[in-house]
Amino acid sequence: xxxxxxxxWIYKTxxxxxxxxxxxxxxxxxxxxxxxVHLYTGQEAVAAAICSQLxxxxxxxxxxxxxxxxxxxxxxxxxxxxxxxxxATGYCKGRSGSMHIxxxxxxxxGANAIVGxxxxxxxxxxxxxxxxxxxxxxVCFFGDGASNQGTFHxxxxxxxxxxxxxxxxxxxxxxxxxxxxxxxTSVRNxxxxxxxxxxxxxxxxxxxxxxxxxxxxxxxxxxxxxxxPTLIECKTYRWRGHWTGDPETYRDREVTEEWREKxxxxxxxxxxxxxxxxxxxxxxxxxxxxxxxxxxxxxxxxESSPEPDAAHVMDDVxxxx
Amino acid sequence: xxxxxxxxxxxxxxxxEMRRDERVFLMGEDVEKLGGVFGTxxxxxxxxxxxxxxxxxxxxxxxxxxxxxxxxAGMRPIAELMYWDFAFVCADQIFNxxxxxxxxxxxxxxxxxxxxxxxGTGRGNAATHSQSVESIFMHIPxxxxxxxxxxxxxxxxxxxxxxxxxxxCFFEHKAxxxxxxxxxxxxxxxxxxxxxxIRREGSDVTIVANLLYVSRALEAADELAKDGIxxxxxxxxxxxxxxYETVEESVRKTGRLVxxxxxxxxxxxxxxxxxxxxxxxxxxxxxxxxHLGAKSCPLPFNLALEQAVIPSVKDIVDACHAVSYR
Ligand SMILES: Cc1ncc(C[n+]2csc(CCOP(=O)(O)OP(=O)(O)O)c2C)c(N)n1
Numbered sequence: 001x002x003x004x005x006x007x008x009w010i011y012k013t014x015x016x017x018x019x020x021x022x023x024x025x026x027x028x029x030x031x032x033x034x035x036x037v038h039l040y041t042g043q044e045a046v047a048a049a050i051c052s053q054l055x056x057x058x059x060x061x062x063x064x065x066x067x068x069x070x071x072x073x074x075x076x077x078x079x080x081x082x083x084x085x086x087x088a089t090g091y092c093k094g095r096s097g098s099m100h101i102x103x104x105x106x107x108x109x110g111a112n113a114i115v116g117x118x119x120x121x122x123x124x125x126x127x128x129x130x131x132x133x134x135x136x137x138x139v140c141f142f143g144d145g146a147s148n149q150g151t152f153h154x155x156x157x158x159x160x161x162x163x164x165x166x167x168x169x170x171x172x173x174x175x176x177x178x179x180x181x182x183x184x185t186s187v188r189n190x191x192x193x194x195x196x197x198x199x200x201x202x203x204x205x206x207x208x209x210x211x212x213x214x215x216x217x218x219x220x221x222x223x224x225x226x227x228x229p230t231l232i233e234c235k236t237y238r239w240r241g242h243w244t245g246d247p248e249t250y251r252d253r254e255v256t257e258e259w260r261e262k263x264x265x266x267x268x269x270x271x272x273x274x275x276x277x278x279x280x281x282x283x284x285x286x287x288x289x290x291x292x293x294x295x296x297x298x299x300x301x302x303e304s305s306p307e308p309d310a311a312h313v314m315d316d317v318x319x320x321x
Numbered sequence: 322x323x324x325x326x327x328x329x330x331x332x333x334x335x336x337x338e339m340r341r342d343e344r345v346f347l348m349g350e351d352v353e354k355l356g357g358v359f360g361t362x363x364x365x366x367x368x369x370x371x372x373x374x375x376x377x378x379x380x381x382x383x384x385x386x387x388x389x390x391x392x393x394a395g396m397r398p399i400a401e402l403m404y405w406d407f408a409f410v411c412a413d414q415i416f417n418x419x420x421x422x423x424x425x426x427x428x429x430x431x432x433x434x435x436x437x438x439x440x441g442t443g444r445g446n447a448a449t450h451s452q453s454v455e456s457i458f459m460h461i462p463x464x465x466x467x468x469x470x471x472x473x474x475x476x477x478x479x480x481x482x483x484x485x486x487x488x489x490c491f492f493e494h495k496a497x498x499x500x501x502x503x504x505x506x507x508x509x510x511x512x513x514x515x516x517x518x519i520r521r522e523g524s525d526v527t528i529v530a531n532l533l534y535v536s537r538a539l540e541a542a543d544e545l546a547k548d549g550i551x552x553x554x555x556x557x558x559x560x561x562x563x564x565y566e567t568v569e570e571s572v573r574k575t576g577r578l579v580x581x582x583x584x585x586x587x588x589x590x591x592x593x594x595x596x597x598x599x600x601x602x603x604x605x606x607x608x609x610x611x612h613l614g615a616k617s618c619p620l621p622f623n624l625a626l627e628q629a630v631i632p633s634v635k636d637i638v639d640a641c642h643a644v645s646y647r
Contacts, residue, residue: 149381313630
């Protein structure tokens with residue numbers, strides 16, 4: 001169950017992600033950001049509801065659409081934005097940009113620009129947790145498209161056989177780039193694939209914080225009991241194009257508008273909190289103001305940060321003590 | 322002759338070859354409505370239908386492996402990898418299957434398969450989307466390797482690739498797609514594999530370069546001319562087969578050799594060229610050849626860092642000065 005404290009945390013996290021993504025969008029259109037930038041706007045409920053149940057000891061692996069996971073797993077907006085701008089003060093010294101960002105200190109094993117690349121890594125992190133008898137879990141975020149990679153099959157089968165404490169979270173936002181799921185994927189519900197691995201699979205409304213929260217709570221409990229992995233499919237929608245610059249000719253603008261207007265996970269959560277009388281509107285408004293201020297400072301920080309020094313470009317290829 | 326872009330040249334040849342031979346088809350991620358990330362198949366589904374311009378799931382092993390299977394069974398597939406970096410996702414299908422099928426089955430198979438895609442730096446795509454990986458495909462025997470540097474070469478080499486009865490890995494560079502040049506209208510225009518081209522004649526030093534580095538080598542040659550050094554620039558165009566003769570002949574004349582590519586320097590294809598020239602023309606060399614390539618670290622996101630990892634025009638100029646002792 002979501003209590004008041006968790007509710008506030010989730011709300012704040014969703015707001016942070018939204019502000020961050022929309023700021024990134026603006027910066028991109030102003031030519032202050034470059035490279036491949038994939039925005040998470042519209043999917044905030046998934047990262048926030050799930051990461052609200054994780055500690056720094058729990059791991060996640062993320063994707064090319066990873067800013068949301070990164071922030072929900074504890075990243076600071078300023079260091080994250082600095083990374084997107086390739087600055088020396090960024091989480092990865094300006095080497096990663098949007099697609100390879102990580103903060104191992106927070107249990108974030110990284111975004112992954114290879115579709116499906118994170119699934120085996122999450123599986124291995126869970127293996128380590130099990131071998132070390134740690135009472136923690138690993139969450140593997142990936143897209144619908146990634147579920148068609150060989151790594152999906154290999155990883156989930158392995159995790160099932162070895163009963164690893166990993167939760168596979170598929171964010172089905174209806175498209176893999178320009179290709180609709182119906183054209184690329186053999187099942188309507190990706191969670192159906194769980195059957196093939198002898199594990200529970202569940203499809204939930206990914207824009208409904210409570211639904212995602214509860215499904216994850218069950219999966220986490222199962223993982224901690226030693227019963228193995230779960231596959232959760234969160235049906236959601238990305239508001240922005242696949243990448244910043246996507247002409248979006250492959251989908252209906254009206255459908256996108258409808259998702260924005262009727263299925264905004266943040267407004268839906270606000271309504272839900274009101275109905276439950278859990279957090280006051282005033283408290284939520286205060287969060288909005290604080291997050292806007294945090295974002296403003298992050299932009300200031302990132303813009304005024306120094307560029308990395310090319311003299312260190314060869315550092316970190318190997319660990320040298 | 323029409324002036325068209327490198328991307329348009331590729332699209333043109335795919336379309337012409339598909340018209341000519343119904344066994345030719347294209348499959349890959351987002352090749353249909355999007356027409357590929359760089360428009361190399363834009364609108365082709367309108368003419369050929371989605372049966373022959375086929376969107377695939379994000380499943381590189383299946384894309385390449387199905388290409389191999391379809392080729393063995395009588396089709397002439399063009400399998401597109403959105404980025405050549407993703408070849409590592411399907412490395413087994415390429416290196417253990419495509420490369421070896423004909424040989425291990427005692428010559429049973431004919432494999433008219435083209436695997437094509439783009440690679441390289443310049444768009445801030447960072448470590449897993451900016452590599453230049455063509456050298457590896459020269460290292461593992463069994464595939465031909467083409468690397469066009471101009472729109473005309475893209476057209477001529479791609480036609481040869483599609484008509485070849487062997488698997489061909491076709492490396493396009495993302496920064497070249499928007500470059501323009503004259504391309505013959507003739508739908509039979511092709512360029513044979515294994516024929517290097519001399520992009521600029523010179524007498525003092527030979528520069529061998531491919532893909533994006535052909536234009537950088539030409540820039541360097543302009544600089545060098547100001548210093549009174551006459552550089553000859555050779556573009557091998559295909560790495561397998563490789564036209565060592567043209568390079569050898571040039572080195573016999575100039576006595577000096579610089580090889581430059583965006584691929585990592587260590588064990589990059591330039592090392593093979595220098596080995597071969599050493600064998601063929603050692604006594605003509607007046608200086609130890611210089612081999613330039615990307616530093617031994619992954620490609621960083623930040624633009625200045627990325628530039629620091631790959632060779633600059635100045636690096637090429639300096640290398641030519643060094644082998645010329647002036
Ligand atoms: C191995 C690999 N293949 C292709 C790509 C290019 N690509 C990047 S994102 C993407 C779509 C991914 O779809 P999905 O997994 O559903 O995630 P979403 O973008 O919808 O969040 C593709 C094809 C890639 N980065 N890696």
